[in-house]
Amino acid sequence: MPAHPPHSPLPATLPPLSLYVHLPWCVRKCPYCDFNSHERDGDLPEAAYLAALLTDLEQELPDVQGREVTSLFFGGGTPSLLSPGFYQTLLTRLREQLPFARDIEITLEANPGTVEQDRFDGFRAAGINRLSLGVQSFNDQHLRALGRIHGGAEAIRAAGQARRAGFDNINLDLMHGLPGQTPEQALADLRQAIALAPEHISWYELTIEPNTAFYRAPPTQPDGDTLADTEMAGFDVLAEAGYGRYEVSAFARADRQCRHNLNYWTFGDYLALGAGAHGKITRPDGIYRYRKTRLPGHYLAEDGTRRCGLAPVPADELPGEFMLNALRLVAGVPAAMFPAHTGLPLDQLADALTRGRARGLLSNDPQRLACTTLGQRHLNHTLGLFLSA
Incomplete structure (x- = not known):
């Protein structure tokens, strides 16, 4: 490949812009999780974190002035631990500072073990219009092996509560290749998910990542041939139920693909707020990646910019x-x-x-x-x- 200057060139037109907000707390750290998540210790500092996010946003605005936000994703951690009131205030303030697309997709990740009907009602009233439920499995034995705080019945109940709250765009997150899981059990999870009629299903193999409890003490998973056969059988089950595979592990009803993730996969820009969040932005001098201060305590205590690791993506x-x-x-x-x-x-x-x-x-x-x-x-x-x- 011909040589290029070390910094990235500038696209002729700016790509779409998304916004990612990271909520770093969870009830319990799952043994497979390598995300920036931290077990909560007492009450969450909602007011302080809200103020920190808004200050963080002020420091980001010069790079995105006038650009419309097409999607917003609240990820974690467990974003559903924070109150509906937190999101009501945050979304109001975000709209004051950033132009939101008329049909903006606003997703909240939720753990079935941390929500009840009134919280779903509150999240929907705050303006969240897409829900991603971290189910992982409907089998209680497998959920215990994964360190999840909910059971299969709670996951089914949560999906129904979300519907009653008015959510008409729901994703269910599922994993296969779990410790002790047979192919039949993996496909049973899929069929149970399909029975709940979500608009979107994320179905992916459990992978063992560094810096996790499973990496230090790996569980026994199905062998490679079994995993491959299970995956192919699952693809058939999903296709027969009307879920089109549009990404490696993402399946959706027609026109219900996750727009936020599509922006990642098509190399769009994404503004990042919150402890440990990662962003990509096109600036007048090139394309840059950056991240935010990782530890929640440091993020809350920061007086200056929370952005760190800002660097241009080299052209090569x-x-x-x-x-x-x-x-x-x-x-x-x-x-x-x-x-x-x-x-x-x-x-x-x-x-x-x-x-x-x-x-x-x-x-x-x-x-x-x-x-x-x-x-x-x-x-x-x-x-x-x-x-x-």
Whole structure:
């Protein structure tokens, strides 16, 4: 690949802008979790955290003045631990500072063990219009192995409560490859999720990540062949129920794909607020990534900027960064999106595309950047074509 200047070029037009807000507290740290989450110790400092988020926002505004926010995601941790009143005030203040799209998607992650009907009612009244329930499994034995604080019956009840609160866009998070889980049990979880008729299902394999309790004491999981067979059978179950696979582990009814995550996968910009949140922003001098102070106590105590690790994405890393996201999408992306969102000419991908197409890993359609079925099956290998280019 030809040499490029060390800093990223500037796209001709700005990509869409999303907002991510991190709520770092949880009731109990799950043994598989490598997110920035911290077990709460007493009452949550809602007022102090709200003030810190708003100060954080003020420091971010110069980079996004006048840009419309198309989606907002409250992630964690366990965002449903915070009160509806917290979100009512926060959303009001965010709207005062940022132009929200008329049809903005606003998602809240919720743990079935931390919500009751009145909280769902309050979240919906605050303006949250999409709910992501962290179910993981409906099998109580497997939930205990995962360290979850809820049972299967609570997860089913929570989905019904969310519907009664007026949520018409619900995601259920499920995992397979759990300790002691048979393929039949994994598919039973899927069928139970489908019976609840969510608009979206995230179904992914339990992976053991560094810096987790499971990494230090790995559980026994099904073997690789069993995992692969379970996955393929699950794809069939979801497809038969009308859930289209549009990303590696995301399945949705028609027109119910998660717009916030789609913005990540198409290399859009995302503003980050909250302890440990990560952001990407296009500035007049290039494309930058950054993160926020990680520990909640430090984030709350910070007097100056909470942004740290701000660095331009080097031009020679942009192809890999873009394709690492875009090829997660089953249909890929329009080829024109690469120059539009990176500022680089499409021919920067030419060598890797030629090699991938020759091996049957990438689509031959010159108008799209997409994997073939074989390329999806060997996604890490396919992505390596661009990371090593």
